[in-house]
Amino acid sequence: MDIxxxxxxxxxxxxxxxxxxxxxxxxETLRFAEAENPKTNAYxxxxxxxxxxxxxxxxxxxxxxxxxxxxxGVPVAVKDVILTEGVRTTCASxxxxxxxPPYDATAIARLEAAGGIILGKTNCDxxxxxxxxxxxxFGPVRNPVAPxxxxxxxxxxxxxxxxxxxxxxxxxxxxxxxxxxPASFCGVxxxxxxxxxxxxxxLTAFASxxxxxxxxARSVRDAATLLGVIAGRDEMDATSAFAPVxxxxxxxxxxVKGLKLGLPREYLKDLSSETGDLIARGVExxxxxxxEVREIGLPSSDYAIxxxxxxxxxxxxxxxxxYDGVRYTSRSSESGTLxxxxxxxxGEGFGAECxxxxxxxxxxxxxxxxxxxxxxxxxxxxxxxxxxxxxxAEVDAVIAPVSPFPAFKLGEKIDDPxxxxxxxxxTITGSLAGIPCMSVPCGNTAAGLPVGMQIxxxxxxxxxxxxxxxxxxxxxxxxxxx
Amino acid sequence: xxxxxxxxxxxxxxxxxxLTGDEVARLRADLDEILVHIDKLNELDTSGVKPMxxxxxxxxxxATLREDxxxxxxxxxxxxANAPQPGAGYFKVPKVIER
Numbered sequence: 001m002d003i004x005x006x007x008x009x010x011x012x013x014x015x016x017x018x019x020x021x022x023x024x025x026x027x028e029t030l031r032f033a034e035a036e037n038p039k040t041n042a043y044x045x046x047x048x049x050x051x052x053x054x055x056x057x058x059x060x061x062x063x064x065x066x067x068x069x070x071x072x073g074v075p076v077a078v079k080d081v082i083l084t085e086g087v088r089t090t091c092a093s094x095x096x097x098x099x100x101p102p103y104d105a106t107a108i109a110r111l112e113a114a115g116g117i118i119l120g121k122t123n124c125d126x127x128x129x130x131x132x133x134x135x136x137x138f139g140p141v142r143n144p145v146a147p148x149x150x151x152x153x154x155x156x157x158x159x160x161x162x163x164x165x166x167x168x169x170x171x172x173x174x175x176x177x178x179x180x181x182p183a184s185f186c187g188v189x190x191x192x193x194x195x196x197x198x199x200x201x202x203l204t205a206f207a208s209x210x211x212x213x214x215x216x217a218r219s220v221r222d223a224a225t226l227l228g229v230i231a232g233r234d235e236m237d238a239t240s241a242f243a244p245v246x247x248x249x250x251x252x253x254x255x256v257k258g259l260k261l262g263l264p265r266e267y268l269k270d271l272s273s274e275t276g277d278l279i280a281r282g283v284e285x286x287x288x289x290x291x292e293v294r295e296i297g298l299p300s301s302d303y304a305i306x307x308x309x310x311x312x313x314x315x316x317x318x319x320x321x322x323y324d325g326v327r328y329t330s331r332s333s334e335s336g337t338l339x340x341x342x343x344x345x346x347g348e349g350f351g352a353e354c355x356x357x358x359x360x361x362x363x364x365x366x367x368x369x370x371x372x373x374x375x376x377x378x379x380x381x382x383x384x385x386x387x388x389x390x391x392x393a394e395v396d397a398v399i400a401p402v403s404p405f406p407a408f409k410l411g412e413k414i415d416d417p418x419x420x421x422x423x424x425x426x427t428i429t430g431s432l433a434g435i436p437c438m439s440v441p442c443g444n445t446a447a448g449l450p451v452g453m454q455i456x457x458x459x460x461x462x463x464x465x466x467x468x469x470x471x472x473x474x475x476x477x478x479x480x481x482x
Numbered sequence: 483x484x485x486x487x488x489x490x491x492x493x494x495x496x497x498x499x500x501l502t503g504d505e506v507a508r509l510r511a512d513l514d515e516i517l518v519h520i521d522k523l524n525e526l527d528t529s530g531v532k533p534m535x536x537x538x539x540x541x542x543x544x545a546t547l548r549e550d551x552x553x554x555x556x557x558x559x560x561x562x563a564n565a566p567q568p569g570a571g572y573f574k575v576p577k578v579i580e581r
Contacts, residue, residue, distance in 0.1 A: 102560040195537040209536050238546040241539055306520045317497060324498065326573050331566035338578045339498075347500030352508075355499060359490070359509055360516060362497040376523050378533030383526070385534055418515045434537030459539070 001025065003032050004165025008222045011074050011168065015062060022058040022073035026051045026117050029075040033119060033166035040142045040151070042160035044080050046120035047087040051075075058115050070225055072115035077167035079158045080121035081128050082213065083202040084108055087118075091204050092136040093126045095329040095349035105202020106237070107171060107213050107230040114229040119167055122157030126351045127320065128173055128206045130154050131181060131423055134414050135353040142410070145187055145450060149407040152182030155216070159186040162216040169226050170216040175207050176308055177402070177427025179214040180439040184402035184452025187441050189223045189469070190216050194460050195434030196241035198227070199234030207315035208239075210308075210431050220440060220470040224248035227462065243460045251463045252470040257290030259468065262395035264298040267426060271401055274445045279401050281478045282442040282453045286399070289471055296391045296398065300383040301429055307384065308428045309421055310364050310377035317361025320354065356417060385433040388456070397468055398456040401426050402439045406449035426454060436462045440469040443478030484517040485510060 001010075001020055014020050020028075030048055037043050061068040078084060081091045083101035085108075090096045104112075112118065125135040133141040133156025141156040143149040144164040151160045155172030159182035162170050172179040174192040183190025191214045198213045205211065213230065217223035231245045263283065268276065287293055325331035325345030332344035350358065364373035391398055404423060413420050430437035436459070439452035453472075457465040490510045494501045501509065562568040567575075 099564050102556055102563060196539065235546075235548045239536070242541055242545065243539070300526070303523055303526055306523050309516065310520060310523075321498070325566060326575055328564045329566065335576055338576045341576050342498040343500040346498055350499070352505075355501070355505070356509060356512055358497050358499060359493055360513055363485070363489075363493045363513065363517075366493060366496060373520070375533055376528060378535055379528035379531040380523055380526060382531050382534035383528070385537075417512050418519060421516070459537075 001028065003029055005218070006165075006168050007219055008071065008074050008168060008225050012072060015073050022055040022062070022117065023052060025073055026055040026075060026119070029167070030119055033161070036164055036166050039147065040144050040160045040164060041139050042122055042141050042151070042157040042164065042166070043077065043120045044090060044092070044123050044138055044157070045088055047084070047118060050084075050087055051117050051119050054112055054117050058117070069114035070229055071111060074116050074169065075119050075167050076111060076116045077120060077122050077158055077161045077170040078108065078118055079124050079155050079170070079172045081124060081173055081204040082108060082171060083204070084118065084121065087121065089121065089204075090138070091127050092124050092138055093349065093351070093354070094137040095323050095345075097137070097330065099328055103202065106199035106234045108202065110230050111171070111226070116229070122155070122161055122170065124157055125154035126354050127204065127316070128154040128175060128178055129316070129353050129357055131177070131420050132408070132413065133157065133182070134410065135351055137351055140410055143186060143407050145448070146407060149409055149449070150185065152185035152407065154178040156182045158216050159183050159188055159190065162186065162188045162218060169222050172214055172216055173203055174212045174214050174431065175210045175312060176431045177424050179216065180402050180427050180437060180452065180454060181424070183216055183439040185407040185450065187444070187450030188216055188218055189220055189438065189440055190214065191223050191227055191438040192430070192436065193227055193231060193462055194241065194436045196239050197231050197243075197436070197460070197462070199237040199240040201234055201236035205319040207312035208319065209315060210312055220466055220473050221249055221252060223438070224252065224466045241460070246463050248463060248466050251467055253467070254471045254474055256286070256468050256471045259291045259397065259464070260395040261286060261291050261293045262296035262391050262398045263293060264301065264398060264400055265295045266298050266301045267400050271404060275401055275403070275405060275451050278443045278445070278451045278478055279399070279453055282472070283399060285472060285475055285478060286468070289475055294395065296395060298387040298391065298429060300380065300387050301425075303380050304384055304428045304432060305422055305425060307377045307380040308424070308432060309360065310373050311381060313357045313361030314365050314374050315361070317358045317365065320358055323349065353417070381432050384429055387429070388433045388435055392458045396457065396464055400454040400456065402452040402454045403427075406445050406451055430456045435459055436465050438465055438469060440472060441477055484514050
């Protein structure tokens, strides 16, 4: 078995033909991952006992002639903000360095019930706040394609293991681009499903009205398979949607002829030339497949960053209030009074970016500012969402870049928070609208850095998004360099 | 200037965050820059726009209610397992009531 290039189908075939057992595959992948991990710091910790227990169950089911499910024996990595019962979940924060959850997230329970083997937990920005994975309390992740560069964030570890081949697929979380942007930087597929498509039960809350769990994979088909397993109504999350989940992989027929695609004119004006060129070539490939392309307008896009950073920080300041040294977190040793205990625990425990966002969120929600900031942002959010409603009246999908530029160097932007926020420009609009969006590899720059193309579709129409991405991938995507 | 160091200290107090003097200065500058950018929103006329608090879909009003079936709770031991200072079945904190 060639571990770094395995697909879900290859694992299924290998198990059926007895080329390897689930236990052998798990053992070999863990060994490979542990050897490769120092290059990237993508995994924070492994959970071999849990992996081997699941693999044993899968092998026993296979021996009895039962179908263990669509992910049978597939090695999976999980971002360390998603709770795993009995396996440390740190959110890449000093505060939760020793936290062992007493229950599984719904997505975790579902992927294991489908035969998936969780190998370990992946690095990320602390509490999923960041666009470069440099805000982890346990050190940054290096991009496997270019080790002096960031893998993107916040789900940088999950993107890196997928690119590195130290897991077949991975789970990340996306609030404003945290799956799509690292997928783009590392050259893999990353999917943010419709808001509510996947239960958030057991996903550590950052900004509840924007948080999603989403898959990473090396192929569109594998991402679609993983989403199919974790999606669907869950009574433990009141915002999870009732909409039926189609069998996504059966809809990947390669036929996208006549699909109407929209290019937002607001996005095309300020792209770094290489990224812009590659997206333009990607659009030509889609035209060649028979898609009709037209320009559309998303006029509120210019306001999306300001809107997003009010809403997400306001929600975060409230969600992160629980980390106070009482129930889950470590506690400051300087804890004279109760009030000092809260302040010192939080002051010593949170990293710089979390503090910045808690402060901004607390400020915009504080007395006298609510109408000017939070309420205003909610109204602008409605306008951003309306832009898409209007666009989807004339097109089936919107095509956009994921990031204005490819992976940047470690340390390059960390001292300028506003510039870092502004780099989320193309991913944030879809997040605010709650529509499905994904990044699919769209060639490399002259320096060999991957660039992702973003596909956005109507609420609950992941099927069209996957069909388009799969046809693009099958057509060879964009080859050669910019 | 959108925000002063005094306001930064006041907000840190609301957020239960102890900050060093350096952090206050740095955060003042960072928040200032971000708040100036955020002012951009005032260019938009949003009168008559209904605020979007959540991504919502069509579903009956009671659709998210489940059957009232008894379930085993997490249990005291599991709930306390991650506490920095559990004791006698409780989360212990520094004394808050003076005699």
